[in-house]
Amino acid sequence: MAILKVSQLGHPVLREPSQSVPEKQICTPDFQRFIDDMIETMREYDGVGLAAPQVHVPWRVATIEVGENPRYPDAPEVPLLVIINPEITPVGSEMEEDWEGCLSVPGLRGKTPRHAALDLRALDREGNPISLQAEHFFARVIQHEVDHLDGKVYLDRMHDFRTLTHLQEFARYWLGD
Ligand code: NI
Secondary structure, eight states: OOOOOOOOTTOGGGGSOOBOOOHHHHTSHHHHHHHHHHHHHHHHTTOSEEEGGGGTOOBSEEEEEESSOTTSTTOOOEEEEEEEEEEEEEOSSOEEEEEEOOTTSTTEEEEEEEESEEEEEEEOTTSOEEEEEEEHHHHHHHHHHHHHHTTOOGGGGOSOSTTOEEHHHIIIIITTO
């Protein structure tokens, strides 16, 4: 396994829509190794999610895992989830604002509106269909990662940048807000 280099805001790969993964490619050793590398990279940098364009690969695949995480100490746990070719459908019209950060936008976070609940359909790393409903923080992470696959970052979703803050100032002025 290997820790992959994380693309940073300004790299064009973060602004391109990613390509669907052909189903016959999913079970190949190369693709399975790539998924393992994504998981290792996400864990190395304390991410709660990682999308393939964030490691310079424009494919529609993302990994999500929320454990004990120093970047998100209050987040509810989500077991490791690999999603390939995900499709999301909002459930209801409720929106929620909460803090988001991104490994490709280091050192910053900001309050970002997201759908409170959604349906996710995707393939898992064996190519089997996944269908689940997610809400709140889990739904937020899914929306953040699927945005990456569409060439978007959380900054595009913010209503304005008045809550955009460096991490040191977040800890000093915004914690608990
Ligand atoms: Ni991100």
